[in-house]
Each structure stands twice: as structure tokens, then as C-alpha cells.
Amino acid sequence: MNKENILKELHFKASRSSGAGGQHVNKVSSRVELYFDLEHSTALSENEKQLLKQKVASKLTKENCLIISCETTRSQHRNKEIALQKFLKLIADNLIRPKKRRPTKPSRASVQKRSETKQRNAVKKILRKKPTLD
Numbered sequence: 001m002n003k004e005n006i007l008k009e010l011h012f013k014a015s016r017s018s019g020a021g022g023q024h025v026n027k028v029s030s031r032v033e034l035y036f037d038l039e040h041s042t043a044l045s046e047n048e049k050q051l052l053k054q055k056v057a058s059k060l061t062k063e064n065c066l067i068i069s070c071e072t073t074r075s076q077h078r079n080k081e082i083a084l085q086k087f088l089k090l091i092a093d094n095l096i097r098p099k100k101r102r103p104t105k106p107s108r109a110s111v112q113k114r115s116e117t118k119q120r121n122a123v124k125k126i127l128r129k130k131p132t133l134d
Helices: 003-008 047-057 074-094 109-129
Strands: 013-016 031-037 065-070
Touching: 003 074, 013 074, 031 074, 047 074, 065 074
Parallel strands: none
Antiparallel strands: 013 031, 031 065
């Protein structure tokens, strides 16, 4: 994954934001939408594309386009930075392949400790019973 090449493939669109803004709100487009076309990206390998398609499938459109919007601040530039940070974090987090789990057996000492604890608890519960009159 080459960060510079990915940044070249991003498209931004600004629109009017809902929320705070006062008198200025109807004049300024402070909401930013980031578009990344995953299908036609040259910065990612085919394996990376497939991995991202699986992991972020809920965020993709039908055309495999990733859209991230931000309207948290009143500044368009700050919203653009936040959207870019969200995008880079999303890509970095989802390109990490999880380690394969190797099944292991519990150690002999842990098995013995477990059985001793179970026996101790069993004796404790037996002692709580009322004694029988024989």
C-alpha cells in the first residue's frame, strides 16, 4: 500500500452541513465527503482490494466506492482533514491480516491445578450440607 498513490485517487465533495453555524450556515459548504473508488484503484494490489471488500463491505456502495463524510466542525478544511484521517485509519486497520491461531493444549500443571481446585470446591460444598443421623 502506497499512501501517496492512494491520496492521489481520492475525490472530495463539499456540501452544506446540518447543525451549528448561526447566520453563516446557509452560505457555506462545510460538510466534506471523501470518495475512494476501490474497484479502479491502482495503489492497491488485488489481494488488498479483496481484503478491503470483505472487511468494509457495509461501507461500500454498489460500485465498490467508499464514502466517508465529516461535518463535525464548522471549518471545511478541518472536516477534510478529519475525513482523511478516518479514511487512512480505516484502510490501515483493515489491511492488517490477523495471525492464524495455533491450537494449544493446557499444560500439565494447569490441568492438575484445575482438578485440585475443583476437588477443594466439591469438599467445601459437601461440608455445607446438614449432617445425616445414622
